[in-house]
Amino acid sequence: MNRRASVDMMTDIFSILVFVLIVIVALVLLLIDAKKLQSEKPQLDEDLRAQKAATFLISLLRTPTPQGTFADLIIINDGRQDAEIVRTFVDLTKSTNKARLVIKYPDGRMLYAMSGISPEAQTANAPLIQPLPVKPTGGRDITGRAFGDYGEDLSSYTPQPSIAKAQLPSGSGNIQVELEMMS
Amino acid sequence: MRRGQAEMLSWMPRLIMVAVAVVIIVSIVYVYTQRDLKAEQMHRAAYLYRIYYSDVIMFSQGARIYPGIVDMAKFNQERMDLMTYEKTFAQLKVSPGQGCAVQQKTIYTNKLAFEEGKVWQLQGAGGRNLENVVYPVTLKDGTRECAGTLNITIVRTNQ
Numbered sequence: 383m384n385r386r387a388s389v390d391m392m393t394d395i396f397s398i399l400v401f402v403l404i405v406i407v408a409l410v411l412l413l414i415d416a417k418k419l420q421s422e423k424p425q426l427d428e429d430l431r432a433q434k435a436a437t438f439l440i441s442l443l444r445t446p447t448p449q450g451t452f453a454d455l456i457i458i459n460d461g462r463q464d465a466e467i468v469r470t471f472v473d474l475t476k477s478t479n480k481a482r483l484v485i486k487y488p489d490g491r492m493l494y495a496m497s498g499i500s501p502e503a504q505t506a507n508a509p510l511i512q513p514l515p516v517k518p519t520g521g522r523d524i525t526g527r528a529f530g531d532y533g534e535d536l537s538s539y540t541p542q543p544s545i546a547k548a549q550l551p552s553g554s555g556n557i558q559v560e561l562e563m564m565s
Numbered sequence: 566m567r568r569g570q571a572e573m574l575s576w577m578p579r580l581i582m583v584a585v586a587v588v589i590i591v592s593i594v595y596v597y598t599q600r601d602l603k604a605e606q607m608h609r610a611a612y613l614y615r616i617y618y619s620d621v622i623m624f625s626q627g628a629r630i631y632p633g634i635v636d637m638a639k640f641n642q643e644r645m646d647l648m649t650y651e652k653t654f655a656q657l658k659v660s661p662g663q664g665c666a667v668q669q670k671t672i673y674t675n676k677l678a679f680e681e682g683k684v685w686q687l688q689g690a691g692g693r694n695l696e697n698v699v700y701p702v703t704l705k706d707g708t709r710e711c712a713g714t715l716n717i718t719i720v721r722t723n724q
Contacts, residue, residue, distance in 0.1 A: 394579075446703050
């Protein structure tokens, strides 16, 4: 092998090595990026759902009722307004996905309201402590019927609950209000 | 073998290497420039909350804004023109609740985008993605306040 051929071969080997290095670095960068995005996506989705629920809760609490805003109604409730709160909640959430409101009073009382179910059925079954169904099958609503018995198309349904919380000040302490929404 | 043929043969692997390197570099550039643009959900949410939490249609006193209380004096086309954006369009519709004297009204950032038959979801470039949300709101018309709903539809053109 003459000197020139040897130099050419060395140059080619060096080029191949540099090329392989570029490919490896590129693949590693893409892999790291994909992993990072993959790990961030669930949190991002959760943040968006939480923001959606929080925005809905703000609107809900400010909505006027005959006794002032919905928040006022919750604050003045001494137990006699339970049915009205449930009725108002069901009425205001007619056009939303499944949602549930949990109100915890400082004296230990709790009030639950669920959208899409008649207020009478809910108040007759108080206290309503069943959680929102997390699976299309197997879950039971507050009336005891299996989730999906209302004729909903659940073929592509994947429940994604998100919770927004608020505190309403009252004379005897803070009232905790939780809105759980399924998106 | 002629010298020309020999040179061509020696250059073939180099050309293939260069082609592969170009493909890899183009792919990387494409991935890194497009990944942030394909967050339709984020774009829609940002636009939606800009409408909801700003004073564009919501009642405000001084610097304080009251999200959830729609000021009907602001609920007009001129205010929506403030929200005009090239790729994203909004349709806002207020509907009065029972016993509320406020008129049902719909305003748009771009009415043409919401003409019948134009609002659908379509994957791919040139297609659209949309989101519809309904909030219970207070409709404030002068000194009168009553319950109603605010229906917001956001349509975004795919990148």
